[in-house]
Amino acid sequence: MDITVNGTAVAPPDDARVSLLDMLRDHLHLTGTKVGCNQGACGACTVLIDGRRVLSCLTLAAQAAGREVTTIEGLDPHPLQAAFVERDGLQCGYCTPGQICAAAAMIDEVRAGVPSYVTADLSAESVPFSRDEVRERMSGNLCRCGAHNGIVDAILEVADGSTV
Amino acid sequence: MNPVQYRRAESVEDAFPGAQWRLLGGGTNLVDLMRKGVEHPAGLLDVTGLSEEIAASDDGGLVIGAAARNSAVAAHPLVRRRYPMLARAILAGASAQIRNMATVGGNLMQRTRCAYFADAAGSRCNKRAPGSGCDAIGGFTRYHAIFGASPECVATHPSDMAVALAALDARVNVAGPGGTRTIPLAEFYRLPGDRPDLETTLGADEIIVSVAMPASPFAGASAYRKVRDRASYAFALVSVAAGVTLRDGVVDDVRIALGGVAARPWRALRAEETLRGTRPTDEAIDAAITAELASAEPLPGNEFKIELVRRTTVAVLSELRGTPA
Ligand SMILES: Cc1cc2nc3c(=O)[nH]c(=O)nc-3n(C[C@H](O)[C@H](O)[C@H](O)COP(=O)(O)OP(=O)(O)OC[C@H]3O[C@@H](n4cnc5c(N)ncnc54)[C@H](O)[C@@H]3O)c2cc1C
Ligand code: FES
Ligand code: FES
Numbered sequence: 001m002d003i004t005v006n007g008t009a010v011a012p013p014d015d016a017r018v019s020l021l022d023m024l025r026d027h028l029h030l031t032g033t034k035v036g037c038n039q040g041a042c043g044a045c046t047v048l049i050d051g052r053r054v055l056s057c058l059t060l061a062a063q064a065a066g067r068e069v070t071t072i073e074g075l076d077p078h079p080l081q082a083a084f085v086e087r088d089g090l091q092c093g094y095c096t097p098g099q100i101c102a103a104a105a106m107i108d109e110v111r112a113g114v115p116s117y118v119t120a121d122l123s124a125e126s127v128p129f130s131r132d133e134v135r136e137r138m139s140g141n142l143c144r145c146g147a148h149n150g151i152v153d154a155i156l157e158v159a160d161g162s163t164v
Numbered sequence: 165m166n167p168v169q170y171r172r173a174e175s176v177e178d179a180f181p182g183a184q185w186r187l188l189g190g191g192t193n194l195v196d197l198m199r200k201g202v203e204h205p206a207g208l209l210d211v212t213g214l215s216e217e218i219a220a221s222d223d224g225g226l227v228i229g230a231a232a233r234n235s236a237v238a239a240h241p242l243v244r245r246r247y248p249m250l251a252r253a254i255l256a257g258a259s260a261q262i263r264n265m266a267t268v269g270g271n272l273m274q275r276t277r278c279a280y281f282a283d284a285a286g287s288r289c290n291k292r293a294p295g296s297g298c299d300a301i302g303g304f305t306r307y308h309a310i311f312g313a314s315p316e317c318v319a320t321h322p323s324d325m326a327v328a329l330a331a332l333d334a335r336v337n338v339a340g341p342g343g344t345r346t347i348p349l350a351e352f353y354r355l356p357g358d359r360p361d362l363e364t365t366l367g368a369d370e371i372i373v374s375v376a377m378p379a380s381p382f383a384g385a386s387a388y389r390k391v392r393d394r395a396s397y398a399f400a401l402v403s404v405a406a407g408v409t410l411r412d413g414v415v416d417d418v419r420i421a422l423g424g425v426a427a428r429p430w431r432a433l434r435a436e437e438t439l440r441g442t443r444p445t446d447e448a449i450d451a452a453i454t455a456e457l458a459s460a461e462p463l464p465g466n467e468f469k470i471e472l473v474r475r476t477t478v479a480v481l482s483e484l485r486g487t488p489a
Contacts, residue, residue: 016170016208019195039196040262052235052264058195059265062170063188063210106260114239117255117396122244139396140259 001065005030006074012065020064021045021056024071032072032097036142043141046098047071053105072097075104083154091145099141103155106137110159129159165198169207176339179211180369187211187371189231189270192262197275201284202292212267215374218242224379227337230269230372234325235260237268247377249386249405253328256390259397269372272326272336272352273364276319276427277307277399290316291360305465307399310473311426317360318463321353321428322399328388330429331405331421334377340370349375353428363427381417382407385487389480390423391472400424402472404480408444415439420453420481422473425460432456435477444485446478453477 002009005028013023021038024030024047036044038057045057048070080100083089090096110129115122118136127133134152143151170188173179181187184206188194197203215229218240226246228237237243238254254263257271280287280299288297300308300318308318326349334349347365354362366372380386386407392398403423409416418439420432438452453474460470 016168017165017198039199040192040258043259043261046261053261054265055192055261058190058192058262060170060188060191060195060208063191063212102261109260112239114235115244115251115255116260117252119255122248122251136396137260140261 003061003064003066004068006069006071012061016060016062018061019057020047020059020061020069023061024056024069030071030073034094034097036095036098041142042095042098043102044095044098046101046141048075048101048105051105051108053102070101072101075101078104079158080104080154083158084151087154087157088147088150089154090143090147090150095141095143095145099138099143099151102138102141103151103158106134107155107159109137129156131156134159165201166204166206168198168205170210171207172210172213174213176214176371176373179209179214179371180339180341181209181371182207182369185209187269187273189267189273190233190262190265191270192258192265193270193274197282200282202275202282211269211371216267221376225377227374227376228268229374230267232268234258234263234266234268234271237325238263246383247328247332247380247386248383249388249407250325250328250332250377253324253388253390253403253405256388256400256403257324268325268375271323272329272372272375273366274323275363277322278319279304279307281319291319291356291363294359294361301463303465305463307401307424308463308466309426310460310462310466310469311422311430312355313427313461313463314356314358314360316358317356317427319356319360319427320424321363321426322424323429324388324390324400324403324423326353327403327421327423327429328405329375329377330431331386331407331419332377332380333419334375336366336372337374337376338366338370339373340367344373346376349429350431356427360427380407382409382419385409385484386419387480387484389476391476402469402476404473404476405429406477406480406484408481408484410444410485413443415442415444418444418481420456420477422477425469425473432477434459439481444481446482449478449481450474
Protein backbone atom coordinates (compact mmCIF):
# COMPACT_ATOMS: atom_id res chain seq x y z
CA MET A 1 0.00 0.00 0.00
CA ASP A 2 1.35 3.39 -0.98
CA ILE A 3 1.52 6.53 1.13
CA THR A 4 0.02 9.58 -0.53
CA VAL A 5 2.25 12.57 0.19
CA ASN A 6 0.84 15.93 -0.92
CA GLY A 7 -1.17 14.13 -3.59
CA THR A 8 1.62 11.91 -4.92
CA ALA A 9 1.72 8.16 -4.22
CA VAL A 10 5.02 6.89 -2.81
CA ALA A 11 6.02 3.42 -1.67
CA PRO A 12 6.71 3.05 2.07
CA PRO A 13 10.37 2.40 2.92
CA ASP A 14 11.50 -1.24 3.16
CA ASP A 15 12.92 -0.70 6.63
CA ALA A 16 10.06 -0.51 9.15
CA ARG A 17 12.20 1.55 11.53
CA VAL A 18 12.06 4.63 9.30
CA SER A 19 9.90 7.35 10.80
CA LEU A 20 7.52 9.36 8.67
CA LEU A 21 9.70 12.37 9.48
CA ASP A 22 12.88 10.76 8.15
CA MET A 23 11.07 9.48 5.08
CA LEU A 24 9.76 12.96 4.28
CA ARG A 25 13.07 14.73 4.80
CA ASP A 26 15.72 12.19 3.80
CA HIS A 27 13.95 10.07 1.18
CA LEU A 28 11.58 12.59 -0.40
CA HIS A 29 13.65 15.72 0.31
CA LEU A 30 10.60 17.52 1.66
CA THR A 31 12.63 19.47 4.20
CA GLY A 32 9.88 21.90 5.21
CA THR A 33 8.98 19.49 8.02
CA LYS A 34 11.55 20.07 10.77
CA VAL A 35 13.32 17.82 13.26
CA GLY A 36 13.34 19.30 16.73
CA CYS A 37 13.46 16.88 19.64
CA ASN A 38 12.67 13.65 17.74
CA GLN A 39 10.80 12.49 20.86
CA GLY A 40 7.36 14.04 20.74
CA ALA A 41 8.09 17.05 22.90
CA CYS A 42 8.22 20.05 20.53
CA GLY A 43 5.81 19.86 17.59
CA ALA A 44 8.33 20.97 14.93
CA CYS A 45 7.63 17.79 12.94
CA THR A 46 3.83 18.26 12.82
CA VAL A 47 2.15 17.09 9.60
CA LEU A 48 -1.41 16.10 8.74
CA ILE A 49 -2.52 12.51 8.20
CA ASP A 50 -5.98 12.31 6.66
CA GLY A 51 -6.42 15.93 7.71
CA ARG A 52 -5.53 15.41 11.37
CA ARG A 53 -2.42 16.85 12.96
CA VAL A 54 0.14 14.30 14.18
CA LEU A 55 3.84 14.15 15.04
CA SER A 56 5.85 12.66 12.18
CA CYS A 57 8.79 11.86 14.50
CA LEU A 58 6.74 9.30 16.47
CA THR A 59 4.89 7.94 13.43
CA LEU A 60 6.55 5.09 11.56
CA ALA A 61 6.27 5.58 7.81
CA ALA A 62 4.72 2.10 7.65
CA GLN A 63 1.81 3.34 9.77
CA ALA A 64 0.98 5.93 7.09
CA ALA A 65 0.53 3.34 4.32
CA GLY A 66 -2.88 3.77 2.71
CA ARG A 67 -3.22 7.26 4.18
CA GLU A 68 -2.88 10.84 2.95
CA VAL A 69 -0.03 12.86 4.37
CA THR A 70 0.01 16.64 3.97
CA THR A 71 3.15 18.60 4.81
CA ILE A 72 3.79 22.33 4.82
CA GLU A 73 4.74 22.02 1.14
CA GLY A 74 1.26 20.62 0.49
CA LEU A 75 -0.50 23.39 2.43
CA ASP A 76 1.38 26.17 0.64
CA PRO A 77 -0.05 28.73 -0.15
CA HIS A 78 -2.05 29.18 3.07
CA PRO A 79 -3.49 32.38 4.59
CA LEU A 80 -1.75 31.54 7.90
CA GLN A 81 1.64 32.09 6.22
CA ALA A 82 0.99 35.78 5.47
CA ALA A 83 -0.65 36.28 8.87
CA PHE A 84 2.44 34.81 10.64
CA VAL A 85 4.66 37.26 8.74
CA GLU A 86 2.41 40.25 9.42
CA ARG A 87 1.93 39.49 13.12
CA ASP A 88 5.55 38.57 13.88
CA GLY A 89 4.61 34.97 14.52
CA LEU A 90 8.24 33.92 14.04
CA GLN A 91 11.86 34.91 14.42
CA CYS A 92 14.21 32.16 13.23
CA GLY A 93 11.33 30.31 11.55
CA TYR A 94 12.41 26.83 12.58
CA CYS A 95 9.16 25.96 14.38
CA THR A 96 6.98 27.72 11.78
CA PRO A 97 6.09 24.84 9.41
CA GLY A 98 4.96 22.78 12.41
CA GLN A 99 3.07 25.74 13.86
CA ILE A 100 1.23 26.34 10.59
CA CYS A 101 0.33 22.69 10.03
CA ALA A 102 -0.90 22.46 13.63
CA ALA A 103 -2.83 25.73 13.42
CA ALA A 104 -4.54 24.78 10.16
CA ALA A 105 -5.84 21.55 11.69
CA MET A 106 -6.65 23.29 14.97
CA ILE A 107 -8.94 25.79 13.23
CA ASP A 108 -10.87 22.86 11.74
CA GLU A 109 -11.10 21.22 15.20
CA VAL A 110 -12.58 24.36 16.77
CA ARG A 111 -15.06 24.76 13.90
CA ALA A 112 -16.13 21.13 14.44
CA GLY A 113 -16.82 21.93 18.12
CA VAL A 114 -14.00 19.78 19.53
CA PRO A 115 -13.40 20.84 23.17
CA SER A 116 -10.08 21.50 24.90
CA TYR A 117 -8.91 21.29 28.52
CA VAL A 118 -9.85 24.98 29.03
CA THR A 119 -13.33 24.74 27.48
CA ALA A 120 -15.65 25.60 30.38
CA ASP A 121 -18.69 23.60 29.27
CA LEU A 122 -17.67 20.31 27.70
CA SER A 123 -21.23 19.53 26.63
CA ALA A 124 -21.57 22.74 24.59
CA GLU A 125 -21.78 22.10 20.87
CA SER A 126 -19.63 25.04 19.85
CA VAL A 127 -16.48 26.47 21.36
CA PRO A 128 -15.24 30.06 21.11
CA PHE A 129 -12.05 31.17 19.34
CA SER A 130 -10.64 32.85 22.42
CA ARG A 131 -7.02 33.61 23.19
CA ASP A 132 -7.02 31.05 26.00
CA GLU A 133 -8.44 28.38 23.73
CA VAL A 134 -5.81 29.01 21.04
CA ARG A 135 -2.97 29.02 23.58
CA GLU A 136 -4.07 25.71 25.07
CA ARG A 137 -4.70 24.10 21.69
CA MET A 138 -1.31 25.18 20.35
CA SER A 139 0.62 24.08 23.45
CA GLY A 140 2.07 21.12 21.55
CA ASN A 141 4.17 23.47 19.41
CA LEU A 142 7.05 25.09 21.22
CA CYS A 143 8.86 28.15 19.89
CA ARG A 144 12.35 28.72 21.25
CA CYS A 145 12.33 32.27 19.93
CA GLY A 146 9.27 32.98 22.06
CA ALA A 147 7.08 34.22 19.21
CA HIS A 148 3.98 32.75 20.85
CA ASN A 149 2.09 36.03 21.22
CA GLY A 150 2.46 36.76 17.52
CA ILE A 151 1.53 33.19 16.66
CA VAL A 152 -1.73 33.46 18.64
CA ASP A 153 -2.47 36.86 17.03
CA ALA A 154 -1.92 35.43 13.55
CA ILE A 155 -4.15 32.43 14.19
CA LEU A 156 -6.93 34.54 15.70
CA GLU A 157 -6.78 36.91 12.75
CA VAL A 158 -7.15 34.12 10.20
CA ALA A 159 -9.77 32.23 12.21
CA ASP A 160 -11.92 35.24 13.15
CA GLY A 161 -11.65 36.77 9.72
CA SER A 162 -12.66 33.33 8.37
CA THR A 163 -9.99 33.56 5.69
CA VAL A 164 -9.65 29.79 5.81
CA MET B 165 17.12 0.92 16.96
CA ASN B 166 17.29 -2.77 16.00
CA PRO B 167 15.66 -3.92 12.75
CA VAL B 168 11.99 -4.62 13.26
CA GLN B 169 9.17 -6.27 11.34
CA TYR B 170 5.79 -4.59 10.93
CA ARG B 171 2.38 -6.11 10.34
CA ARG B 172 -1.22 -4.94 10.68
CA ALA B 173 -3.57 -7.15 12.70
CA GLU B 174 -6.76 -8.03 10.83
CA SER B 175 -8.78 -9.26 13.82
CA VAL B 176 -8.48 -9.72 17.59
CA GLU B 177 -7.50 -13.38 17.09
CA ASP B 178 -4.80 -12.20 14.71
CA ALA B 179 -3.47 -9.79 17.33
CA PHE B 180 -2.16 -12.00 20.15
CA PRO B 181 1.46 -10.91 20.29
CA GLY B 182 4.00 -13.70 19.84
CA ALA B 183 7.29 -13.79 21.74
CA GLN B 184 9.40 -10.67 21.12
CA TRP B 185 6.50 -8.97 19.31
CA ARG B 186 4.82 -5.85 20.63
CA LEU B 187 1.41 -4.40 19.89
CA LEU B 188 1.59 -0.99 18.25
CA GLY B 189 -1.09 1.62 18.86
CA GLY B 190 -0.28 5.20 17.92
CA GLY B 191 3.36 4.49 18.68
CA THR B 192 3.75 7.68 20.73
CA ASN B 193 5.31 5.77 23.60
CA LEU B 194 6.64 2.58 22.02
CA VAL B 195 8.46 4.21 19.09
CA ASP B 196 10.09 6.66 21.48
CA LEU B 197 11.22 3.86 23.83
CA MET B 198 12.59 1.83 20.90
CA ARG B 199 14.61 4.84 19.78
CA LYS B 200 15.91 5.27 23.36
CA GLY B 201 16.98 1.63 23.50
CA VAL B 202 14.55 0.74 26.28
CA GLU B 203 12.35 -1.54 24.14
CA HIS B 204 13.73 -3.82 21.43
CA PRO B 205 10.86 -5.80 19.91
CA ALA B 206 11.51 -8.07 16.96
CA GLY B 207 8.16 -7.17 15.44
CA LEU B 208 5.36 -4.64 15.71
CA LEU B 209 1.76 -5.74 15.38
CA ASP B 210 -0.26 -2.64 14.46
CA VAL B 211 -3.64 -2.91 16.24
CA THR B 212 -5.08 0.45 15.20
CA GLY B 213 -7.31 -1.32 12.67
CA LEU B 214 -9.21 -3.13 15.46
CA SER B 215 -12.37 -1.75 17.08
CA GLU B 216 -12.38 1.98 17.71
CA GLU B 217 -16.12 2.02 18.28
CA ILE B 218 -17.57 4.11 21.12
CA ALA B 219 -21.04 2.84 21.93
CA ALA B 220 -23.64 3.10 24.69
CA SER B 221 -24.31 -0.20 26.49
CA ASP B 222 -27.73 -1.43 27.64
CA ASP B 223 -27.02 -0.69 31.30
CA GLY B 224 -26.54 3.02 30.60
CA GLY B 225 -22.77 2.65 30.41
CA LEU B 226 -20.30 3.04 27.59
CA VAL B 227 -17.87 0.73 25.80
CA ILE B 228 -14.82 2.16 24.07
CA GLY B 229 -12.80 0.10 21.57
CA ALA B 230 -9.09 -0.11 22.43
CA ALA B 231 -8.12 1.40 19.07
CA ALA B 232 -10.20 4.55 19.64
CA ARG B 233 -7.92 7.57 19.47
CA ASN B 234 -7.70 9.65 22.63
CA SER B 235 -8.99 12.72 20.76
CA ALA B 236 -12.01 10.79 19.44
CA VAL B 237 -12.95 9.68 22.95
CA ALA B 238 -12.67 13.19 24.41
CA ALA B 239 -14.73 14.69 21.57
CA HIS B 240 -17.48 12.05 21.64
CA PRO B 241 -20.88 13.55 22.61
CA LEU B 242 -21.72 10.70 25.02
CA VAL B 243 -18.37 10.98 26.78
CA ARG B 244 -18.72 14.76 27.07
CA ARG B 245 -22.27 14.53 28.41
CA ARG B 246 -22.11 11.45 30.65
CA TYR B 247 -18.44 11.28 31.61
CA PRO B 248 -17.08 14.87 31.41
CA MET B 249 -14.41 13.88 33.96
CA LEU B 250 -13.00 11.41 31.43
CA ALA B 251 -13.08 13.93 28.58
CA ARG B 252 -11.34 16.52 30.76
CA ALA B 253 -8.68 14.03 31.90
CA ILE B 254 -7.84 13.01 28.33
CA LEU B 255 -7.72 16.66 27.24
CA ALA B 256 -5.33 17.38 30.11
CA GLY B 257 -2.81 14.92 28.66
CA ALA B 258 -0.02 15.45 26.12
CA SER B 259 -0.83 17.67 23.10
CA ALA B 260 -3.52 17.68 20.40
CA GLN B 261 -1.12 15.97 17.98
CA ILE B 262 -0.31 13.18 20.43
CA ARG B 263 -3.98 12.71 21.40
CA ASN B 264 -4.82 12.30 17.70
CA MET B 265 -2.32 9.43 17.54
CA ALA B 266 -2.65 7.78 20.95
CA THR B 267 -5.09 4.90 21.39
CA VAL B 268 -7.01 3.90 24.50
CA GLY B 269 -5.13 0.59 24.73
CA GLY B 270 -1.75 2.28 24.32
CA ASN B 271 -2.62 4.97 26.83
CA LEU B 272 -3.41 2.36 29.51
CA MET B 273 -0.21 0.44 28.71
CA GLN B 274 2.18 3.40 28.39
CA ARG B 275 5.31 3.08 30.49
CA THR B 276 6.45 5.35 33.32
CA ARG B 277 8.11 8.68 32.50
CA CYS B 278 10.77 8.12 35.20
CA ALA B 279 13.89 9.66 33.64
CA TYR B 280 16.09 6.85 34.99
CA PHE B 281 13.88 4.25 33.29
CA ALA B 282 14.25 6.08 29.96
CA ASP B 283 18.03 6.50 30.32
CA ALA B 284 19.05 3.03 29.13
CA ALA B 285 22.67 4.03 28.60
CA GLY B 286 23.37 5.77 31.87
CA SER B 287 21.07 4.78 34.74
CA ARG B 288 20.21 1.72 36.76
CA CYS B 289 16.54 0.75 36.77
CA ASN B 290 14.87 -2.36 38.21
CA LYS B 291 11.88 -1.88 35.92
CA ARG B 292 14.00 -1.85 32.75
CA ALA B 293 16.68 -4.31 33.91
CA PRO B 294 15.39 -6.33 36.91
CA GLY B 295 17.90 -6.56 39.73
CA SER B 296 20.15 -3.77 38.46
CA GLY B 297 19.17 -1.23 41.13
CA CYS B 298 17.24 2.03 41.16
CA ASP B 299 18.91 5.37 40.55
CA ALA B 300 15.70 7.29 41.24
CA ILE B 301 15.95 6.44 44.95
CA GLY B 302 18.32 9.08 46.24
CA GLY B 303 18.03 10.90 42.91
CA PHE B 304 15.63 13.46 41.43
CA THR B 305 12.19 12.38 42.66
CA ARG B 306 9.93 15.35 41.94
CA TYR B 307 7.74 13.17 39.69
CA HIS B 308 7.86 10.01 41.77
CA ALA B 309 5.46 8.11 44.00
CA ILE B 310 4.24 8.85 47.51
CA PHE B 311 1.92 5.82 47.75
CA GLY B 312 2.59 2.12 47.26
CA ALA B 313 6.24 2.32 46.21
CA SER B 314 8.85 -0.28 47.17
CA PRO B 315 12.59 -0.28 47.91
CA GLU B 316 12.98 -1.50 44.30
CA CYS B 317 10.96 1.14 42.45
CA VAL B 318 9.33 4.52 43.09
CA ALA B 319 8.02 5.24 39.57
CA THR B 320 4.54 6.60 38.85
CA HIS B 321 2.10 5.72 36.09
CA PRO B 322 1.78 8.76 33.84
CA SER B 323 -1.71 8.37 32.34
CA ASP B 324 -4.32 11.04 33.01
CA MET B 325 -7.05 9.02 31.31
CA ALA B 326 -6.51 6.05 33.64
CA VAL B 327 -7.10 8.23 36.71
CA ALA B 328 -10.58 9.18 35.50
CA LEU B 329 -11.26 5.55 34.53
CA ALA B 330 -10.32 4.49 38.07
CA ALA B 331 -12.78 6.98 39.57
CA LEU B 332 -15.48 5.76 37.16
CA ASP B 333 -15.03 2.05 38.13
CA ALA B 334 -14.09 1.12 34.57
CA ARG B 335 -13.37 -2.46 33.47
CA VAL B 336 -10.81 -3.58 30.93
CA ASN B 337 -11.97 -6.26 28.46
CA VAL B 338 -9.06 -8.37 27.27
CA ALA B 339 -8.60 -11.34 24.94
CA GLY B 340 -5.89 -13.96 24.56
CA PRO B 341 -5.34 -17.44 23.17
CA GLY B 342 -7.19 -18.77 26.23
CA GLY B 343 -10.32 -16.68 25.64
CA THR B 344 -11.66 -13.37 26.90
CA ARG B 345 -11.88 -11.95 30.40
CA THR B 346 -12.65 -8.71 32.18
CA ILE B 347 -10.27 -7.02 34.61
CA PRO B 348 -11.58 -4.25 36.88
CA LEU B 349 -9.37 -1.20 36.44
CA ALA B 350 -8.71 -1.35 40.18
CA GLU B 351 -6.95 -4.69 39.60
CA PHE B 352 -5.32 -3.84 36.29
CA TYR B 353 -2.14 -2.18 37.57
CA ARG B 354 0.30 -3.88 39.95
CA LEU B 355 2.25 -2.08 42.63
CA PRO B 356 6.01 -2.56 42.13
CA GLY B 357 6.87 -4.80 45.10
CA ASP B 358 9.97 -6.78 44.19
CA ARG B 359 8.92 -7.10 40.52
CA PRO B 360 8.61 -3.55 39.16
CA ASP B 361 9.04 -4.94 35.65
CA LEU B 362 5.55 -6.47 35.95
CA GLU B 363 3.25 -3.47 35.61
CA THR B 364 -0.18 -4.87 34.85
CA THR B 365 -2.17 -8.07 35.23
CA LEU B 366 -2.51 -8.37 31.44
CA GLY B 367 -0.85 -11.57 30.19
CA ALA B 368 2.11 -11.29 27.80
CA ASP B 369 0.03 -12.86 25.03
CA GLU B 370 -3.15 -10.90 25.78
CA ILE B 371 -4.54 -7.77 24.16
CA ILE B 372 -6.84 -5.06 25.47
CA VAL B 373 -10.00 -5.13 23.34
CA SER B 374 -12.10 -2.42 24.97
CA VAL B 375 -12.75 -0.43 28.12
CA ALA B 376 -16.24 -0.42 29.65
CA MET B 377 -17.71 2.03 32.11
CA PRO B 378 -20.90 1.56 34.12
CA ALA B 379 -23.49 4.35 34.15
CA SER B 380 -22.10 7.34 36.02
CA PRO B 381 -24.17 8.75 38.89
CA PHE B 382 -22.48 12.16 38.65
CA ALA B 383 -22.07 13.57 35.17
CA GLY B 384 -22.10 17.25 36.10
CA ALA B 385 -20.77 16.96 39.63
CA SER B 386 -17.43 15.54 38.59
CA ALA B 387 -14.10 17.05 37.67
CA TYR B 388 -10.52 16.35 36.73
CA ARG B 389 -7.88 18.79 37.88
CA LYS B 390 -4.21 18.47 37.00
CA VAL B 391 -1.37 20.35 38.68
CA ARG B 392 1.86 20.54 36.69
CA ASP B 393 5.08 22.47 36.21
CA ARG B 394 3.71 24.38 33.21
CA ALA B 395 0.13 25.18 32.23
CA SER B 396 -0.12 22.66 29.41
CA TYR B 397 1.76 19.80 27.70
CA ALA B 398 3.36 18.50 30.90
CA PHE B 399 2.85 15.40 32.99
CA ALA B 400 1.03 15.67 36.30
CA LEU B 401 2.79 16.40 39.54
CA VAL B 402 -0.54 15.57 41.09
CA SER B 403 -4.02 15.20 39.63
CA VAL B 404 -7.43 14.62 41.16
CA ALA B 405 -10.44 12.96 39.52
CA ALA B 406 -13.51 13.34 41.69
CA GLY B 407 -17.26 12.99 41.60
CA VAL B 408 -19.88 13.39 44.30
CA THR B 409 -23.62 13.00 44.77
CA LEU B 410 -25.48 14.37 47.76
CA ARG B 411 -28.74 13.34 49.37
CA ASP B 412 -30.28 15.88 51.80
CA GLY B 413 -26.96 17.68 51.94
CA VAL B 414 -25.10 14.53 52.93
CA VAL B 415 -22.58 12.66 50.76
CA ASP B 416 -24.24 9.69 49.10
CA ASP B 417 -21.66 8.53 46.57
CA VAL B 418 -18.14 9.92 46.27
CA ARG B 419 -15.14 8.91 44.19
CA ILE B 420 -11.64 10.29 44.49
CA ALA B 421 -8.76 9.04 42.35
CA LEU B 422 -5.30 10.57 42.45
CA GLY B 423 -2.76 10.73 39.62
CA GLY B 424 0.99 11.32 39.73
CA VAL B 425 1.33 9.67 43.13
CA ALA B 426 1.73 5.92 42.54
CA ALA B 427 2.44 3.17 40.02
CA ARG B 428 -1.29 3.08 39.44
CA PRO B 429 -4.16 5.56 39.59
CA TRP B 430 -4.65 5.81 43.37
CA ARG B 431 -8.27 5.36 44.44
CA ALA B 432 -8.50 7.23 47.74
CA LEU B 433 -10.85 4.64 49.29
CA ARG B 434 -10.07 5.69 52.83
CA ALA B 435 -11.01 9.30 52.04
CA GLU B 436 -14.18 8.18 50.25
CA GLU B 437 -15.22 6.08 53.23
CA THR B 438 -14.56 8.93 55.65
CA LEU B 439 -16.68 11.33 53.61
CA ARG B 440 -19.67 9.12 52.85
CA GLY B 441 -22.64 10.05 55.01
CA THR B 442 -21.16 13.34 56.19
CA ARG B 443 -21.84 16.96 55.23
CA PRO B 444 -19.01 17.84 52.83
CA THR B 445 -17.75 20.95 54.55
CA ASP B 446 -14.19 22.09 53.82
CA GLU B 447 -13.21 20.65 57.21
CA ALA B 448 -14.78 17.26 56.45
CA ILE B 449 -13.09 17.03 53.04
CA ASP B 450 -9.79 18.05 54.60
CA ALA B 451 -10.11 15.43 57.34
CA ALA B 452 -10.97 12.75 54.77
CA ILE B 453 -8.01 13.38 52.46
CA THR B 454 -5.72 13.80 55.47
CA ALA B 455 -6.78 10.31 56.61
CA GLU B 456 -5.83 8.98 53.17
CA LEU B 457 -2.47 10.77 53.24
CA ALA B 458 -1.62 9.18 56.59
CA SER B 459 -0.33 6.16 54.63
CA ALA B 460 1.76 8.23 52.21
CA GLU B 461 5.53 7.75 52.26
CA PRO B 462 7.07 10.66 50.39
CA LEU B 463 10.68 10.75 49.23
CA PRO B 464 13.04 13.61 50.06
CA GLY B 465 12.31 15.22 46.67
CA ASN B 466 8.52 15.01 46.66
CA GLU B 467 7.25 15.80 50.15
CA PHE B 468 5.43 18.77 48.60
CA LYS B 469 2.97 16.33 47.04
CA ILE B 470 1.31 15.72 50.42
CA GLU B 471 0.20 19.33 50.71
CA LEU B 472 -0.53 19.54 46.98
CA VAL B 473 -2.85 16.50 47.12
CA ARG B 474 -4.57 17.85 50.20
CA ARG B 475 -5.23 21.31 48.81
CA THR B 476 -6.18 20.16 45.31
CA THR B 477 -8.65 17.62 46.68
CA VAL B 478 -10.28 20.16 48.99
CA ALA B 479 -10.49 22.68 46.13
CA VAL B 480 -12.03 20.21 43.69
CA LEU B 481 -14.58 18.71 46.09
CA SER B 482 -15.65 22.01 47.62
CA GLU B 483 -16.39 23.25 44.12
CA LEU B 484 -18.31 20.10 43.24
CA ARG B 485 -20.57 20.06 46.31
CA GLY B 486 -22.41 23.10 44.93
CA THR B 487 -22.90 21.55 41.49
CA PRO B 488 -25.98 19.51 40.59
CA ALA B 489 -25.21 15.97 39.37
C1 LIG C 1 5.80 14.61 24.89
C2 LIG C 1 4.72 13.73 25.46
C3 LIG C 1 3.89 14.21 26.45
C4 LIG C 1 2.90 13.41 26.99
N1 LIG C 1 2.10 13.91 27.99
C5 LIG C 1 1.14 13.12 28.53
C6 LIG C 1 0.32 13.59 29.59
O1 LIG C 1 0.43 14.74 30.03
N2 LIG C 1 -0.61 12.74 30.10
C7 LIG C 1 -0.77 11.48 29.63
O2 LIG C 1 -1.64 10.78 30.12
N3 LIG C 1 0.00 11.00 28.65
C8 LIG C 1 0.95 11.79 28.10
N4 LIG C 1 1.75 11.29 27.11
C9 LIG C 1 1.70 9.87 26.82
C10 LIG C 1 0.69 9.46 25.80
O3 LIG C 1 -0.60 9.64 26.33
C11 LIG C 1 0.96 7.99 25.48
O4 LIG C 1 2.20 7.90 24.82
C12 LIG C 1 -0.14 7.39 24.63
O5 LIG C 1 -1.37 7.42 25.30
C13 LIG C 1 0.21 5.96 24.25
O6 LIG C 1 -0.75 5.49 23.32
P1 LIG C 1 -0.26 4.88 21.93
O7 LIG C 1 -1.48 4.34 21.25
O8 LIG C 1 0.53 5.84 21.15
O9 LIG C 1 0.63 3.69 22.48
P2 LIG C 1 1.87 2.94 21.83
O10 LIG C 1 3.09 3.76 21.97
O11 LIG C 1 1.52 2.44 20.47
O12 LIG C 1 1.95 1.69 22.81
C14 LIG C 1 2.23 1.84 24.19
C15 LIG C 1 2.21 0.46 24.84
O13 LIG C 1 0.89 -0.08 24.81
C16 LIG C 1 0.89 -1.36 24.23
N5 LIG C 1 -0.40 -1.51 23.56
C17 LIG C 1 -0.92 -0.73 22.56
N6 LIG C 1 -2.17 -1.13 22.25
C18 LIG C 1 -2.47 -2.18 23.06
C19 LIG C 1 -3.61 -3.03 23.23
N7 LIG C 1 -4.72 -2.90 22.49
N8 LIG C 1 -3.54 -4.01 24.17
C20 LIG C 1 -2.43 -4.18 24.93
N9 LIG C 1 -1.32 -3.40 24.81
C21 LIG C 1 -1.34 -2.42 23.90
C22 LIG C 1 2.09 -1.37 23.32
O14 LIG C 1 2.55 -2.68 23.07
C23 LIG C 1 3.08 -0.56 24.11
O15 LIG C 1 3.72 -1.35 25.07
C24 LIG C 1 2.74 12.09 26.52
C25 LIG C 1 3.55 11.59 25.51
C26 LIG C 1 4.54 12.40 24.97
C27 LIG C 1 5.41 11.85 23.88
S1 FES D 1 10.57 16.55 16.43
FE1 FES D 1 8.64 15.61 16.65
S2 FES D 1 7.85 16.57 18.40
FE2 FES D 1 9.87 17.38 18.33
S1 FES E 1 10.57 31.14 15.39
FE1 FES E 1 12.42 30.34 16.19
S2 FES E 1 11.70 28.58 17.21
FE2 FES E 1 9.88 29.55 16.70
